[in-house]
Amino acid sequence: MNRLLLRRFSSSFSCLTPKRGFSQSVAAVEADENAAASAVLPTMPHFDYTPPPYEGPRAAEILRKRSEFLSPSMFYFYKKPLNIVDGKMQYLFDEDGRRYLDAFGGIATVCCGHCHPEVVDAIINQTKRLQHSTVLYLNNAIADFAEALASKLPGDLKVVFFTNSGTEANELAMMIARLYTGCHDVISIRNAYHGNAAGTMGATAQCNWKFNVIQSGVHHALNPDQYRGVFGSDGEKYAKDVQEIIDFGTSGRVGAFISEAIQGVGGIMELAPGYLPAVYETIKKAGGLCIADEVQAGFARTGSHFWGFEAHGVVPDIVTMAKGIGNGIPIGAVVTTPEIAEVLTRRCYFNTFGGNPVCTAAGHAVLKVLEKEKLQENALRVGSYLKERLMALQEKHDIIGDVRGRGLMLGVELVTDHKEKTPAKTEILHVMESMKDMGVLVGKGGFFGNVFRITPPLCFSKEDSDYLVDVMDIALSKL
Numbered sequence: 001m002n003r004l005l006l007r008r009f010s011s012s013f014s015c016l017t018p019k020r021g022f023s024q025s026v027a028a029v030e031a032d033e034n035a036a037a038s039a040v041l042p043t044m045p046h047f048d049y050t051p052p053p054y055e056g057p058r059a060a061e062i063l064r065k066r067s068e069f070l071s072p073s074m075f076y077f078y079k080k081p082l083n084i085v086d087g088k089m090q091y092l093f094d095e096d097g098r099r100y101l102d103a104f105g106g107i108a109t110v111c112c113g114h115c116h117p118e119v120v121d122a123i124i125n126q127t128k129r130l131q132h133s134t135v136l137y138l139n140n141a142i143a144d145f146a147e148a149l150a151s152k153l154p155g156d157l158k159v160v161f162f163t164n165s166g167t168e169a170n171e172l173a174m175m176i177a178r179l180y181t182g183c184h185d186v187i188s189i190r191n192a193y194h195g196n197a198a199g200t201m202g203a204t205a206q207c208n209w210k211f212n213v214i215q216s217g218v219h220h221a222l223n224p225d226q227y228r229g230v231f232g233s234d235g236e237k238y239a240k241d242v243q244e245i246i247d248f249g250t251s252g253r254v255g256a257f258i259s260e261a262i263q264g265v266g267g268i269m270e271l272a273p274g275y276l277p278a279v280y281e282t283i284k285k286a287g288g289l290c291i292a293d294e295v296q297a298g299f300a301r302t303g304s305h306f307w308g309f310e311a312h313g314v315v316p317d318i319v320t321m322a323k324g325i326g327n328g329i330p331i332g333a334v335v336t337t338p339e340i341a342e343v344l345t346r347r348c349y350f351n352t353f354g355g356n357p358v359c360t361a362a363g364h365a366v367l368k369v370l371e372k373e374k375l376q377e378n379a380l381r382v383g384s385y386l387k388e389r390l391m392a393l394q395e396k397h398d399i400i401g402d403v404r405g406r407g408l409m410l411g412v413e414l415v416t417d418h419k420e421k422t423p424a425k426t427e428i429l430h431v432m433e434s435m436k437d438m439g440v441l442v443g444k445g446g447f448f449g450n451v452f453r454i455t456p457p458l459c460f461s462k463e464d465s466d467y468l469v470d471v472m473d474i475a476l477s478k479l
Helices: 003-012 022-040 059-069 117-129 140-150 166-181 198-203 235-249 275-285 308-312 338-346 357-372 375-396 425-437 462-477
Strands: 084-088 091-094 099-102 159-163 186-189 218-221 256-260 289-293 318-321 332-336 400-406 409-417 443-445 451-454
Touching: 099 462, 117 357, 140 159, 140 332, 140 357, 159 166, 159 338, 166 186, 166 198, 166 256, 166 289, 166 318, 166 332, 166 338, 186 198, 186 235, 218 235, 235 275, 256 275, 275 289, 275 308, 357 375, 375 400, 375 409, 375 462, 409 425, 425 451, 425 462
Parallel strands: 186 218, 186 256, 256 289, 289 318
Antiparallel strands: 084 091, 091 099, 159 332, 318 332, 400 409, 409 451, 443 451
C-alpha cells in the first residue's frame, strides 16, 4: 500500500477512531506505512550458501585508490558503488555479506553461474599443470576446445582463431573480411556496438562510444528498430537501405556486413524479422562477407537457439564471440570457413594469449556445463516466463514503453511519454537504486540510457524471476 492510499485509508476512517494529537497521528500513519511496506516486501529465494567473512579493504578505500590510480574514464553504477567480494551461481555478495540477485551477469558474461564448481575446477587443474605456453607448442586444451566449439556451429564454420576479448575478435573478423574480398568498405547498423579499438569503434554506431579518431571505410545502415524505427517490424523495408548504401556510398563492392542479432549495448534491440536474410542476400551479391557478432547473444543466452543469428534463419561467413564463452575468463574467438581462414597465411598472424591453455580449458568446461545442465532449455523456459511477467508489469506501469528480447537477454525500456517515446533517463536511475536497496542488480543501456538490460546467469530460476519482477514493481511504484 503506498503513502497516498494509506493517507486516504486513515482519513476515511478518522471519524471512527479516537482523536489524537497531530504528532501522534503522523507517527501512527508512518508506523502503518512502514508496516505495510515490510508486509509487501518480497522475500529473496532461499540459497544455501554463506560466503566466508571478508577482511579486505572497504568500499571507500577501494574507491579512493580507484580514483587515484585507475583511468578516470571508468564509471560505476549507483551513488555508492558496491564492493562485490563473492559470487555463487546467480548471486553476488558485498563486503558485509549481503546477498544480491544478479540479473546482469557481468554484462551478459556469466552464463553458467558465478564460480561454477566445474568451471573453477577446470581452471585450477589446468593452472596447476601449465599456465601458459603459447601456440608455438602443442597443447590439447586449445585443440579440444576448438573442436568442441566448431561442433556447435552450422555449415563449414569450423576454423577457430582465439582472441582475448570481443573487441579483438571483431577487429580480426573485419580484417579477415577485407583481406578475403579485397574491399575496404564495411557496413554496420546504427545503434550497434562492436568494440572500442580502431576498426571496431568505426563499426560501432553510437556517439557515446566513439572518439574523434580516424575511422575509415564504415557505413552505417538504418537500424531495424521495432520500437522506434520508421518501418516498425518490417525487416525487408529496413534492408533496402543497405542496398542504397552500396549503390550510392561504395564502388558497388563491399568487404563485409557486421551485425548483432540482438543489440546488447544498444538496449536489447532484436532486429526486425526478415531483415538479416534480405541483407545477407544483398551483401553476397556485392561480393561481401557476413559477420555475426555473437559476443552477447551467443552461447545459449537466447534460449530458442545456441546462437542469436540462428533465429533469423541465416548462416554467416564469420562468427565472433566472447563474454559467455569463458563465463568470466577473458577469452574471445573468431570462427570461419577453411577457405576464408587461408587469408591469414599471407603474412604472420600471431596472438600471444590467444588460445591460452587456462582460458581454453575454462571455455571447454563452459560448453560441457551448458549441455550437462541443459542451460539453453532453462534460458528458454525461464526467459519466456520472465518476459511474460515483465509484459504484465508493463500493463500496470505506464512508464514502461517496451519489453523485448528473448531467452535471458531481455530489455525493459522506460519512457515518460508513450506517444513521443521520451526516454526516462532520470527515472531509471532512481529505479535502479531502489532495486539495489532491495537486493536486485540490473544493468542499463540503450542510446539514451533508459533501458534495463536483464542478462542474468543462465541458471536463473522462475523464483528468481518472480523476485526480480516484484522488486521492480515496488521500485516503479515509488516514482
